[in-house]
Amino acid sequence: MDHPSWVLLFSHVLIALCFGIAQPQQFCSNKGTFSVNSNYSNNLNRLLSSLPSSMAENGIFYNATVGQGPDKVYALALCRGDLPSEKCYSCVNATSQAIKQQCPNKKEAIMWTDSICLVRYANRDIFTKMEEIPPFCVSNPNNFSGDFAKFNETLHDLMAKLITQASSGLKFATGYVSFTKPIYGLVQCTPDISERDCEICLQKGMGEMESCSGGREGGRILSPSCIVWFELFRFYEPAGTLDAPVQFPPGPANLSPQPPSPSSPANVSPPNQTRNKNVIIIAVAVASLVTLVTIICALFLWRRMKQKVENDDEMKRLESLEFNFSTLKIATNEFSNDNKLGQGGFGSVYKVWRNWREGTATNLIDETLRGSPVSDVTRCLHIGLLCVQENVSDRPTMAAVVLMLNSHSWSFPSPSRPAFLLDSNTDTGLPPLESDTGTTMQDQSTENPQGTAYLSPDSNSHRLRHAQ
Structure with missing residues (x-):
């Protein structure tokens, strides 16, 4: 193996090891x-x-x-x-x-x-069911330099062929395509899901790749039912026909060596001198590679630490927006009607729930938002109803809400009945809400001396508690 090929292989191994150090x-x-x-x-x-x-x-x-x-x-x-x-x-x-x-x-x-x-x-049946949530993103730290549009087109062509091959066969496929550097890809599904579900899972994973690793030299999407991965170096072990053989560009012609000229014996290098040159070349190459890989690893760790600091700053900013009850009481002048901006409590929530069930949720869109995409507004209403479901265990976590807001490819579960606050002194003009047992909220409500009845939001049944 000549020195350039050996150095190139060694660099790929070191970069792969550095990139592979992940939690x-x-x-x-x-x-x-x-x-x-x-x-x-x-x-x-x-x-x-x-x-x-x-x-x-x-x-x-x-x-x-x-x-x-x-x-x-x-x-x-x-x-x-x-x-x-x-x-x-x-x-x-x-x-x-x-x-x-x-x-x-x-x-x-x-x-x-x-x-x-x-x-x-x-504690539920997870077999033969395709699930792509939650997806995990692991991105190569190196940015791609070159014709990104052509690179992206070539990458998608490669992954489309691998997805077709995997979903219709062994649920696993690897391969490469020639570019300025070869692009290597790997796709895999859990073998218990159907061919169609495998194809859907891999396609959704490739769709998530744009936000995960757009503009990078590699990346992977890991989900409960499948994995999608690409790099500019071979990161997998080829096995039989699962991977196309890597093709290298043709080398120079194999010419017979010419004998040295008798008139110029000074051009011939002694054997010891040749070995010394080889040792120097190898030592310099290894030192350079170690330095390069160290820099790459340091940049990768610095990027992760910077991202963590930014996340902490964002949490502090969000926490600064929280107000306690005393602050709100002073700011609203004892909750005076003069400072009231709109109707809340049972009326607004019930209107959203009723329009959602009747398929007329778009009636709730403010006139100033009519120019916005209806699907975006409806999606926000959908997420909002999921967050106020009566059964606390059915409500999504904040992490899940963030993923829902940032993805347009997920199918959300249908929201169940929300928890309500009912003011008995307020005439909402709405019909009483029926419970699952056929009785109405008005039948089950109780009033305190101030005339306010509360429906407990943290119970699976329609229990009411007095305001203190």
Whole structure:
């Protein structure tokens, strides 16, 4: 192997190692918890401890259940299709232990480790179901330099072919396409989902790639059911026909060496001198590469620290917008009607809920917003209703709300009945709201001496409490 090829290979390995140093990507659901030594806890420990050995026997994918009824645990594990069996075992073994530490007492959790293996469990059936939420984004820190429009077009053509190949076959495909530098791609789905669901999951992952790694030399989207990944270096192990052979440009013609001229013996270098030159070239190349990789790693860590500082500053800015009750009381002059800007409480929420159920939510759009896209306004109303559902456990977390506001590709769940505040001294002009049992809120409401009845928002039933 000549020196330039050796140096290029070594640089790719070092950059890949630097880029690969990343924290596991995990999601700990808030939909339920369990206590230590409970039946669910024992079933979960039993199932997670069996995953590594089961993967060694079954290949790159395995799913199983333990328990019955509310204590039943569903779990699955997935390794990247090009991963050797021993690395798959090690990754699943480490992840099965880490997920319990990172998500203690959670009834549902997901964890990707080094983007090469996935472990997830839940107290609901997660098998044969395509789920792309939550997606994890891991972006290459290097910006692409060159004709980005042509690069983007070439990348999408490559990934489209790989998506078609994977969804219609082994649920895994790798390949490359020639560009100024070869572009390498990898796509994979969990084998238990259908071909159509695999295709949808990978296409949505590629759609998320623009916001995740637009303008970068590489990136990956990790979701519960699939993975989409591209780089400008080979980051996977080719296996048989799953990867097209890498083609290098043709080298110079193989010419026979010419004998040295007898009249110029000074042009011939002694063997020791040639070896010394080789050692110097290798030493300089290695030192340069180590320096370059160190700089790249430092820039990557600096970028992550800067992003964390910016996030902390944003949280502080948001916290500065919070007001306590005393401040609001003074600012509104004892909540005087002279300072009232509009109707709140039961009336406004009920109008939104009623129009939503009747399919006339666009009637609520203010005249000044009529020029805005109706779908954007409707999406905000949808998210708002999800956030005020009566059952607190059904409400999305702030992290989920941020993801909903930034993505147009998600399908939101239908909102359930919101929690309400009912002022019995106020004539809203609206019909009484029926509960799930057929009785009305007015039948169940009670009044305090000031004439205000409250519906408790943190209960699954329509219980009312007196205002103090």
